[in-house]
Amino acid sequence: xQVTLKIFRYNPEEDRKKxxxxxxxxxxxxxxxxxxxxxxxxxxxxxxxFRRACAHGVCGSDAIRINGVNRLACKVLVQDLKTRQxxxxxxxxxxxxxxxxxxxxxFFDHYRSVMPYFVNDDPPPAKERLQSPEERERFDDxxxxxxxxxxxxxxxxxxxxxxxxxxxxxxxxxxFIFDSRDQAAAERLEILNEQFGVYRCHTIFxxxxxxxxxxxxxxxxxxxKKALAKGxxx
Amino acid sequence: MALSRKVGLLAGxxxxxxxxxxxxxxxxxxxxxxxxxxxxxxxxxFLTQQMGSDLGISINIFYESIYFQLFIVFxxxxxxxxxxxxxxxxxxxxxxxxxxxxxxxxxFVILPLYLLTAFIMIRRFLAG
Numbered sequence: 001x002q003v004t005l006k007i008f009r010y011n012p013e014e015d016r017k018k019x020x021x022x023x024x025x026x027x028x029x030x031x032x033x034x035x036x037x038x039x040x041x042x043x044x045x046x047x048x049x050f051r052r053a054c055a056h057g058v059c060g061s062d063a064i065r066i067n068g069v070n071r072l073a074c075k076v077l078v079q080d081l082k083t084r085q086x087x088x089x090x091x092x093x094x095x096x097x098x099x100x101x102x103x104x105x106x107f108f109d110h111y112r113s114v115m116p117y118f119v120n121d122d123p124p125p126a127k128e129r130l131q132s133p134e135e136r137e138r139f140d141d142x143x144x145x146x147x148x149x150x151x152x153x154x155x156x157x158x159x160x161x162x163x164x165x166x167x168x169x170x171x172x173x174x175x176f177i178f179d180s181r182d183q184a185a186a187e188r189l190e191i192l193n194e195q196f197g198v199y200r201c202h203t204i205f206x207x208x209x210x211x212x213x214x215x216x217x218x219x220x221x222x223x224x225k226k227a228l229a230k231g232x233x234x
Numbered sequence: 235m236a237l238s239r240k241v242g243l244l245a246g247x248x249x250x251x252x253x254x255x256x257x258x259x260x261x262x263x264x265x266x267x268x269x270x271x272x273x274x275x276x277x278x279x280f281l282t283q284q285m286g287s288d289l290g291i292s293i294n295i296f297y298e299s300i301y302f303q304l305f306i307v308f309x310x311x312x313x314x315x316x317x318x319x320x321x322x323x324x325x326x327x328x329x330x331x332x333x334x335x336x337x338x339x340x341x342f343v344i345l346p347l348y349l350l351t352a353f354i355m356i357r358r359f360l361a362g
Contacts, residue, residue: 068250095236159241205254222327
């Protein structure tokens with residue numbers, strides 16, 4: 001089948017404003033959007049800029065807007081699009097460096113701000129820090145984040161104010177806050193209780209829909225809000 | 235130089251967030267509608283009762299018109315029901331898993347409530 005891709009273009013060395021280029025190519029229903037982008041770059045326009053690495057939904061490099069919604073280009077098949085007219089744009093709320101490539105640094109700054117690492121000052125045990133299956137289950141969902149930024153850049157609160165830590169940082173804070181072995185939950189909760197913390201979330205749910213790992217992002221944020229309100233993690 | 239991170243109203247509105255995003259946008263719009271109604275009411279009352287001004291009567295005519303009343307009734311019903319939905323989800327975060335269903339349920343409550351109210355209002359308006 002023939003597919004038409006309308007792709008957002010911006011070259012900082014030549015353009016002052018964004019524009020769109022249209023490409024038409026043959027595609028199989030089982031082709032991924034990433035395959036189409038690769039084919040355009042290889043055969044039609046080598047200057048097209050986009051990120052990709054593993055191409056299997058694990059590295060989170062190729063988050064883009066496909067027909068107006070955030071998705072990983074490597075996880076969306078042509079047959080899933082239900083149309084042969086595809087609009088490809090960069091994710092919103094981060095500075096566009098070239099075509100579909102955005103500056104991810106503000107996103108990672110927020111990620112780093114929530115202490116996304118294990119904290120336990122007790123001397124390490126001889127073997128391992130034990131945890132029951134129930135305790136592990138408590139934060140299982142939020143361990144799946146691949147930092148693709150699809151959730152954060154789908155959030156209108158983040159579009160309006162880039163200081164908001166965003167859903168992804170909160171998800172990664174949740175992963176450690178509810179880990180029974182970690183000892184820095186109170187510090188992370190304090191960070192998220194700030195002006196640009198969890199209360200910037202207005203339960204819009206774009207993040208949950210955008211997450212390529214099906215993480216219940218809004219639920220994780222809600223659990224942190226509740227922990228802050230109750231003053232306990234139970 | 236990189237393009238600015240700013241997201242315009244149009245670019246944001248084009249994002250296909252679906253029902254929950256629409257509910258969020260309508261919650262803001264209906265909140266503004268309620269503020270507009272209360273503000274107009276306070277100004278009209280003040281001008282009429284304290285100043286004896288005709289401007290107050292003009293504002294009264296505007297916000298008591300059937301079109302404005304239909305808009306305000308929608309705002310009040312939507313804002314109330316949607317606000318209740320958000321409170322429930324905030325208190326029981328585990329229910330957030332069913333957020334799409336909660337949005338549908340919300341419309342099942344809002345639409346009959348609003349349409350019935352609008353029907354009664356329009357019937358009275360037409361009857362004079």
